[in-house]
Amino acid sequence: MSIFTPEVSIIIKEARPEDAVKLIEYTKIVGAQTDNLSFGKEGAGDTPEVEEFIKRIGSDSKSVMYFAWKNDDIVGCANISSMKRRMSHRANFAISVAKSEWGSGIGSALLEKCISFAKDNEIEIINLDTRSDNFRAISLYKKFGFVKIGRMPAFSKINGEYIDADLMYLDLREKSNNRRKIEAFERLEAIRRENKKEIDFNKEREEAMNKKHKIQP
Amino acid sequence: MSIFTPEVSIIIKEARPEDAVKLIEYTKIVGAQTDNLSFGKEGAGDTPEVEEFIKRIGSDSKSVMYFAWKNDDIVGCANISSMKRRMSHRANFAISVAKSEWGSGIGSALLEKCISFAKDNEIEIINLDTRSDNFRAISLYKKFGFVKIGRMPAFSKINGEYIDADLMYLDLREKSNNRRKIEAFERLEAIRRENKKEIDFNKEREEAMNKKHKIQP
Numbered sequence: 328m329s330i331f332t333p334e335v336s337i338i339i340k341e342a343r344p345e346d347a348v349k350l351i352e353y354t355k356i357v358g359a360q361t362d363n364l365s366f367g368k369e370g371a372g373d374t375p376e377v378e379e380f381i382k383r384i385g386s387d388s389k390s391v392m393y394f395a396w397k398n399d400d401i402v403g404c405a406n407i408s409s410m411k412r413r414m415s416h417r418a419n420f421a422i423s424v425a426k427s428e429w430g431s432g433i434g435s436a437l438l439e440k441c442i443s444f445a446k447d448n449e450i451e452i453i454n455l456d457t458r459s460d461n462f463r464a465i466s467l468y469k470k471f472g473f474v475k476i477g478r479m480p481a482f483s484k485i486n487g488e489y490i491d492a493d494l495m496y497l498d499l500r501e502k503s504n505n506r507r508k509i510e511a512f513e514r515l516e517a518i519r520r521e522n523k524k525e526i527d528f529n530k531e532r533e534e535a536m537n538k539k540h541k542i543q544p
Numbered sequence: 545m546s547i548f549t550p551e552v553s554i555i556i557k558e559a560r561p562e563d564a565v566k567l568i569e570y571t572k573i574v575g576a577q578t579d580n581l582s583f584g585k586e587g588a589g590d591t592p593e594v595e596e597f598i599k600r601i602g603s604d605s606k607s608v609m610y611f612a613w614k615n616d617d618i619v620g621c622a623n624i625s626s627m628k629r630r631m632s633h634r635a636n637f638a639i640s641v642a643k644s645e646w647g648s649g650i651g652s653a654l655l656e657k658c659i660s661f662a663k664d665n666e667i668e669i670i671n672l673d674t675r676s677d678n679f680r681a682i683s684l685y686k687k688f689g690f691v692k693i694g695r696m697p698a699f700s701k702i703n704g705e706y707i708d709a710d711l712m713y714l715d716l717r718e719k720s721n722n723r724r725k726i727e728a729f730e731r732l733e734a735i736r737r738e739n740k741k742e743i744d745f746n747k748e749r750e751e752a753m754n755k756k757h758k759i760q761p
Contacts, residue, residue: 365630384668413700452698460738462745477694477711480731481669483630491734494694494711514697519710521677528679 335397337433339440342385342392346401347378350394353401354426360426362485363461378452384408389418391444395433402428405437407445416451422464433469442471446499453497456482458490463495471498552614554650556657559602559609563618566596567611570618570642577643579702580678601625606635608661612650619645622654624662624670633668639681651684659688659714668717673699676708690714 342350351370359368371377384390387409395403405422409415420441424434445453457464460479473495482492559567568587576585586625588594604626612620621638626632637658660666662670674681676695690712699709 365628367630381736411582412742413584413702416698416701451701454696460734460741462738462742465742466745468750475694476696478735479671479693479711480713480715481633484633484668485630491731494696496697498697500698514708517677521679525679525682526590527681532683 337428337431337436338396339393339403339436340396342394342404342406344378344381344385345382346394347374349399349401350381351377353404354423357423357425358461362490363458363464364423365421365483367485367531372492390447391441391451393437393440394435395424395428397428403437405441407441407450409450416449418445418450418453420453420455429463434464438471439465440500442497451498451500453499455496456492456494458483459493460491465495466534468495468497471497484512488515509512554619554645554648554653556610556620556653557613559598559611559621559623561595561598561602564598564610565727566589566618567598567621568594568617570621571640574640574642575584579707580675580681581640582638582700584702584721598663606632606665608658610657612641612645612652612654620650620654622658624658624665624667633666635662635667635670637670637672646680651681652687655684655688659716661743668715670714672713673709673711675700676710682710685712685714688714710750724731 351372351374353369354364354366354372355368358364358366358370365371372380381392384392384406389409390407392404392406394401403422403424405420407418407420409418420438422434422437422441424431424437442453444450453473455468455473456479457468474497476494476496479492479494481489483490568589568591571581571583572585572587575581575583575587589597597663598609601609601623606626609621609623611618616655620639620641622637624635624637626635633744637655639651639654639658641648641654672685672690673696674685691714693711693713694710696711698706700707
């Protein structure tokens with residue numbers, strides 16, 4: 328896949344273990360540019376670690392990592408990491424783009440590649456987390472259909488400062504519009520039943536406590 | 545730590561690699577008893593894998609695994625797993641108790657041990673996930689101060705059925721009551737600012753689009 332501009336083209340390719348050194352260079356650059364990532368200017372590890380990481384992703388049929396290349400440099404990176412056992416229908420998504428390329432469409436192109444990979448590999452739910460104040464990223468995710476689950480307080484800690492994160496998900500399960508409505512209804516019903524059961528459960532517990540302490544209602 | 549009953553005492557001890565076989569036996573039992581866990585009756589892996597897992601936890605100063613022993617059998621298990629880099633102030637918590645011991649206080653005892661370990665090891669936030677319909681567990685977590693972050697749809701898939709999970713967190717950062725109020729206020733302010741910025745961001749984007757497509761507002 329390539330995005331052509333008059334001057335230079337961006338090529339998106341799957342990661343190879345021999346790209347480890349280039350990836351580390353890249354993570355040091357993007358890590359220094361923003362505080363949006365899970366690492367800072369120190370980058371994302373040393374060569375053997377990163378090589379091992381790329382190999383592990385490559386050997387897992389439900390995981391993938393893509394790099395956006397501009398000439399000989401990585402300028403963007405995204406990956407899908409599958410989960411295990413009863414969560415193997417889900418995968419985590421992570422992305423970064425060099426600041427110099429923001430607004431160029433590389434983020435969208437990488438995300439599109441990852442969603443397409445997920446669809447082809449029976450991944451049904453994609454999860455991600457993003458700084459709650461990173462509107463640029465949140466706007467991109469919403470454009471692709473991601474929905475917010477909640478806001479996790481103190482998700483990361485950067486130089487002593489606590490940063491909240493939004494947790495989001497994308498539902499890739501194919502369904503008709505009616506199926507969606509039925510499921511939305513069933514979810515609401517489940518929440519209603521759950522609230523009722525919780526009330527019953529708390530009432531029961533309270534009654535047991537009262538009985539234990541011989542309190543008459 | 546031990547919980548005495550007239551007949552038999554429960555002993556809580558840190559996991560050792562040589563407990564792997566006992567742990568697998570236990571996970572097969574609890575995996576078959578409920579659909580609340582990340583594994584079923586097949587248990588949580590083979591001996592080398594589980595041994596490796598216990599060793600990894602033991603060698604990490606910010607992670608721990610406790611077993612509740614009844615005579616020679618494990619009847620409960622809980623662990624704290626630390627996170628890396630900018631998330632190293634956080635840890636994940638997981639727990640299971642054999643059905644025969646439900647209501648005996650083993651869950652509370654294991655959770656208390658884990659929280660105490662976390663406090664002693666500079667963990668500031670404990671995160672966990674639980675089936676949204678597991679009121680017994682949610683009630684236990686609330687008792688210890690856990691707060692719900694959100695509900696994750698289709699968190700697990702068991703025999704083709706999708707199960708939602710509640711994500712929760714416990715804030716261990718020491719603070720006065722006033723500090724808590726200030727932070728709650730600051731969080732609300734941040735959300736207000738965030739919403740405003742998002743509105744501004746969307747407005748800006750819309751204006752740019754209109755300009756691009758020569759639409760006059």
